[in-house]
Amino acid sequence: MSKTQLANLWDETGSESFSSDALHEHLDGDLVIIGGGYTGLSTALSAAERGASVVLLEAHEIGFGGSGRNVGLVNAGLWLPPEQIDTLLGSTIGQRLSSILGNAPELVFGWIEKYGIECAPVRNGTLHCAHSKSGFEEVKERFRQINAIGAPVRVIEADETAARTGAKGLHGALFDPRAGTIQPKDYARGLARAATECGAQIFEHSPALSVGWADGLWEVASPSGFVRAKSLLIATNAYPFKMSWVHPLKSVPVSYFQAATVPLPQDLRARIMSGGEGCWDTAKVMSSWRVDADGRLVIGGMGQLDHLASEMHHKWVRRKIGRLFPELKGIDLTHFWQGRIAMTKEKLPKIWRHGPNAYACFGYSGRGIAPGSAFGQRLAPCLLDGNEEVLPMVPVNANPTNATRLTGAIYEAGATLAHLVKDRF
Ligand SMILES: Cc1cc2nc3c(=O)[nH]c(=O)nc-3n(C[C@H](O)[C@H](O)[C@H](O)COP(=O)(O)OP(=O)(O)OC[C@H]3O[C@@H](n4cnc5c(N)ncnc54)[C@H](O)[C@@H]3O)c2cc1C
Secondary structure (H helix, E strand, O other), X not given: OOOOEEXXXXXXXXXXXXXXXXXXXXXXXXXXXXXXXXXXXHHHHHHHHXXXXXXXXXXXXXXXXXXXXOOOEEXXXXXXXXXXXXXXXXHHHHHXXXXXXXXXXXXHHHHHHHOOOOXXXXXXXXXXXXXXXXXXXXXXXXXXXXXXOOOOOEXXXXXHHHHHHOOXXXXXEEEEOOOXXXXXXXXXXXXXXXXXXXXXXXXXXXXXXXXXXXXXXXXXXXXXXXXXXXXXXXXXXXXXXXXXXXXXXXXXXEEEEEEEEEEOOHHHHOOOOOOOOEEEEOOOOOEEEEEOOOOEEEEEEEOOOOOOOHXXXXXXXXXXXXXXXXXXXXXXXXXEEXXXXXXXXXXXXXXXXXXXXXXXXXXXXXXOHHHHHXXXXXXXXXXXXXXXXXXXXXXXXXXXXXXXXXXXXXXXXXXXXXXXXXXXX
C-alpha cells in the first residue's frame, strides 16, 4: 500500500483556476462581502449580474473553507425532512424554504451551464442509503414527507440499491433525481470567475480585520486597504478569521474527513457506483461516498484527522471500504483531507441582521452547496434593495455565542468512539 498523503484531492484535480491580488487600496462600492465560499460568491455573482459594484474579501484563497473541502453532493433540500422544518419555522416559511431549496440544484447546474464552470457536473441523483432495517424505515418516512411536497423522489429496494452502487449490506435507499455531484472547489473557483466577469472585484489573501459603521456606510479594513459600501455580507461560516466588532456566528464546528482511492480499474468501475449517484447513509455517525471524474472512490465520515485518536478514523475508513466494496479491500488511498461543518442547534441555516443593510448567513449544517448558492442568489437583492421578503428565511438580530467549542468536542468524541467499534466483522 502506498504512503497516504494528507492532501485535498480537490486541490489537485481542478480544472478551473482563479487567483487574485490582495487588496492594496481604498475602494467604495454598493456591497462588501467577507468570505469567498459559495455564500459570498453566489451573492457577489447575483449582485454583479444586477450591475451593482461589489467587493469581496477572502482571507486565504477562494474555496479555502468548506466550499473547497466538501463531498460535492449537490443536494435538494436540507438535512432535516420537510415536516421538521415546518415545525421549527412554521408552515408558511418552512414550505417556502423547502421549495426554494428543492429547486436549488437547478440553480447550481444552471449557473454551471450558463458560465461554463468546469466542475465535472454529474446529475444522476443521490441515494440516501439505509445502513440497517431501521434505517430503511427512516428512508421510507423521508420519502413520505418529501414526496408530499411534490418532489420526484423514489424508494428503491435492496436489490436495486446493490445493482446501482455495487455496495454490500444496504437495505434500500431514497433516490433523489434532482440532485447530483460536482468537483466542489472547481465550482467555487468558477463562481469567482463568473462574478469577476460580471464586474465584481475579488481580493484573496485579504482578511477583513475590522468592520465599522460611519456616515451611513460600512467600512471593512484589511491589512493594506479598506472598503466602504452601503451594504455588508458576512459569509465566513465555519472558517471565521477573527474580526473586531462582528459577533461570532453561533454554530458548532463539526469535523468531517474524506479519503480517496487510486482510480478504480475499468472492470471495477462497471460494477462499483456505476449509476454515478452520490451516496450517504442513515447511520447516526454518517458516512458518504461517491466516485470522482477519474473514477476514484471518495469516502468520508465524521471525525478529525489531526488529533491523537485520528488513527481510529484511518482504520475505520479502510474497514468501511472493505465492508461496502469487498473487491476494494486493501486498495491504495492516495488522499486524506478534512473540513469543518457549521452545525446549528436546530440544523437550520441562519440569517443574522448585523445592522442597516448588513447580514451574516451561515450554518447550513452539512448542506451548503445548493443552499449556499440559493441563499446568495436571494441575499443579493435584499442587500441591494433592502427587501427582506425575498430571503428564503426570516432574518433575526445577531446573537453572541457561547460554548460552541465544547459541543464540537462532544461530536468528535462520539465519532471517534463510533469509528473505534464500527464496521468490524
Ligand atoms: C468535509 C465537508 C463535507 C461537506 N459535504 C457537503 C456536501 O456534500 N454537500 C453540501 O451541500 N454541503 C457539504 N458541506 C457543507 C458545505 O461545504 C458548506 O456548507 C459550504 O461550503 C459553506 O459555504 P460558505 O460560503 O458559507 O462558507 P465557506 O466555504 O466555509 O467560506 C467561508 C470563507 O470565509 C473566509 N473568511 C473567514 N473569515 C474571513 C475574514 N475575516 N476575512 C475574509 N475572509 C474570511 C474563509 O477563509 C472561507 O474561505 C460539507 C462541508 C464539509 C466541511
